[in-house]
Each structure stands twice: as structure tokens, then as C-alpha cells.
Amino acid sequence: MVFTELLTIDTLTLTLGAKQFFVDVEREDLFQESSDASVDSDSDILLSAGLIWETPLEGAELFAGYAENFKAIGDSVLERPDSDLDNIEPETSETTELGLRYTADNFSATATYFQNDFENRIIFLDNNTSAGNNYLIGTNGTYFNAGGIESDGLELFLDYDLSETLNLYTSYTLLDTTYIGSGNSAVDETQGITPGNDVVGIADQLYVIGLDWNSEIFYGGISSKFTGDRFVDLDNSWTADSYVVVDAYLGMNLGEFSPALRGANLNLVINNLLDEDYLGTVVSGGAWIGAPRTASLSATIDF
Incomplete structure (x- = not known):
């Protein structure tokens, strides 16, 4: 169910909305080796x-927003x-933002300043642990909601047309993301969570700058992305x-050479142009080596 109402008074525009989701998940063992199970995952009104x-x-406007969501x-x-x-209940989140935009x-x-509170994190406790509430423990352990993640940060974005053919863009993000404790130190210890610690795999800073070039026949661009330290x-x-x-691309509009090739493009993309050594994807307790310099050539046709 979704309901949205728009109200405009002079220079103020207010948007209100509400939605609700109805989700049921069922498990059926066709081999009858374990019990069937189901769980109600309906949301509250968001x-x-x-x-x-x-x-x-x-050209300048102030904006603010608030949204509730669930998983x-x-x-x-x-x-x-x-x-x-x-x-067990669905995980939930609340997001608030406040910003200034100029065009x-x-x-x-x-x-933009933003704040996000992720709550009701679903965790599992085995039945041989003393943590948690004893009445919750099933024959194979229990799932329940405890803790979550708090995050807040600042995003800055700039887009500037240097000329009819050149465009410069840049963005900067400052992040602070920490774990919320469950309120039960034994549960936190079982999950390996220390309340107030930074969230695994989330960089404290992100910075991107890029330059795009576009002419009638050729187009291209180069961009550089900085990723800060991550735990x-x-x-x-x-x-x-x-x-x-650093990534770069170069393309050619083949339609400029012949009407028969209209909608056809040739694209060369080079990722990690400087062949930087780095750790890419990070998960709890591990990290994968980032991809080395790679190049790809592709052709596309729009009908």
C-alpha cells in the first residue's frame, strides 16, 4: 500500500507518503527430514x-527528508x-537528510548531511550458548533482533561544464558508521560485536573527480576515485x-562516418589505468585483492 500527497505553498513544497509491505516466507521439506516452517515478515506502516x-x-533551494524502510x-x-x-521481526531503518542544492x-x-539508523538486526544464537534469553532457544538455536548500525555523514557534489565539450565533476563523502550493541554483553561477545566500533568494510572517506569530453565523432573521459581506510x-x-x-574510456560514434552505421559505437574502457595494488571488497575477517589493470573493447548498436 502506497499513499503520497503533494502540497505546494508559494516557495515551499511538502511531500508526504506511507507504505506497507506484506511478506510471508515458507519452507517445505519435500524429503520430510525436517519440520516445515514459516515466518511472517509484514512491515509496519512506513x-x-x-x-x-x-x-x-x-537556483538555490534547501531540502530535508525523512524515510522509514524495512528489510x-x-x-x-x-x-x-x-x-x-x-x-523474530523484520530489520528496520530510519533515514534523515538535510541539504542545500544550487543549479x-x-x-x-x-x-547533504544524512543520518541513518539501522535497527532490529537479525542475529542467530546456537542452543549451546548461555547468551540471550533462555526461553527463546529452540532445539537448533534461535533467531532474534538485537542491535544494529548507526551512520551519519556529509556528501558534497559539484558538476561544472567547462565548455560545450568538457565536463568536470567531483564528489566527496565523509562517513561515520558504528555498531549498536544489543544491550546484552554476552550476546555482543557471541556475535563478536563491540558497541561503538566502526563497521567492517565501510570507508571513512570517499573522493571522486572526473573529466568527460564529447565531440561529434569522439568522446572519452578519465576519473580518479580515492577510498579511505576500512576495517x-x-x-x-x-x-x-x-x-x-584511475579509470579511463574512449569511444567513437561510427554513425558520423556513414548513415548506415547510425547508432553504432565503439568503446575502449581501461580500469585501474595505473595498475594500483589494493584490497578491494572487504567482508568480516577477509579482503579480496583488487583487480589489476584491465582493458575491454566493445561495440554497441542502438536500433
Whole structure:
């Protein structure tokens, strides 16, 4: 169910919304070796609101937003037969943002402060642990909601047309993401969570700058992305160092050579142009080496 209402008064625009999801997940063992199971994953009514104020300065506006969301309980929780599911609820989040946006003929910029609270994190406790509430423990352990993640940060974005053929863009993100404790130190210890520690795999800073060029026949661009330090383990004792990766592309509009080739393009893309060594994807307790310099050539046709 979704309901949205738009109200505009002079320079103020207010948007209100509400939605609700109805999700049921069932598990059926066709070999009858374990009990069937089901879980109700319906959401509460999720509210959202947005406000935009067009300031006296032409092209500048202030905006604010609030949104509630949820994550339906996945089928993975049904993969442990005879686990207790009686007290499990969907994970939820609340997001708030406040920002300033400016747009001119060849220039646009945005500054946004945001805060996100992720709660009701679903965790599993085995039935041989003393942590958690004893009445929850099923014959194969229990799932229940505890803790979550708090995050807040600042995003800056700039887009500038240097000329009819050149465009410069850049963005910067500052992030602070930490784990919320469950309120039970034994549960936190079982999960390896230390309340207040930074979230695994989330960089504290991200910075991107790029330049795009476009002419009638040729087009191309180059961009550089900086990724700040990231913690690899829950204890925050192992850090994946920051790194910079440069990507580039060059394309050709073949339709400019012949009407028969209209809609055809040839594209060369080079990722990690400087062949930087770095740790790419990070998960709890591990990290994968980032891809080396790679190049690809492709042709596309639009009909």
C-alpha cells in the first residue's frame, strides 16, 4: 500500500507518503527430514516526508527528508530446521537528510548531511550458548533482533561544464558508521560485536573527480576515485589501507562516418589505468585483492 500527497505553498513544497509491505516466507521439506516452517515478515506502516524551500537566491533551494524502510526476513533464516522463529521481526531503518542544492546554466552543486539508523538486526544464537534469553532457544538455536548500525555523514557534489565539450565533476563523502550493541554483553561477545566500533568494510572517506569530453565523432573521459581506510575485522584491529584507482574510456560514434552505421559505437574502457595494488571488497575477517589493470573493447548498436 502506497499513499503520497503533494502540497505546494508559494516557495515551499511538502511531500508526504506511507507504505506497507506484506511478506510471508515458507519452507517445505519435500524429503520430510525436517519440520516445515514459516515466518511472517509484514512491515509496519512506513512513513516518509520531504520538504523543499526555494530560497530568494535564484537556483538555490534547501531540502530535508525523512524515510522509514524495512528489510523483509529472508529465506536464509529457514535453513536451520527447528530453530525458534517466534520472536523474530523484520530489520528496520530510519533515514534523515538535510541539504542545500544550487543549479545554474553550466554549474550545479549539492551539500547533504544524512543520518541513518539501522535497527532490529537479525542475529542467530546456537542452543549451546548461555547468551540471550533462555526461553527463546529452540532445539537448533534461535533467531532474534538485537542491535544494529548507526551512520551519519556529509556528501558534497559539484558538476561544472567547462565548455560545450568538457565536463568536470567531483564528489566527496565523509562517513561515520558504528555498531549498536544489543544491550546484552554476552550476546555482543557471541556475535563478536563491540558497541561503538566502526563497521567492517565501510570507508571513512570517499573522493571522486572526473573529466568527460564529447565531440561529434569522439568522446572519452578519465576519473580518479580515492577510498579511505576500512576495517576488516569486528575488533577494528586490521585495517585495509586507503587507495586510489584511475579509470579511463574512449569511444567513437561510427554513425558520423556513414548513415548506415547510425547508432553504432565503439568503446575502449581501461580500469585501474595505473595498475594500483589494493584490497578491494572487504567482508568480516577477509579482503579480496583488487583487480589489476584491465582493458575491454566493445561495440554497441542502438536500433
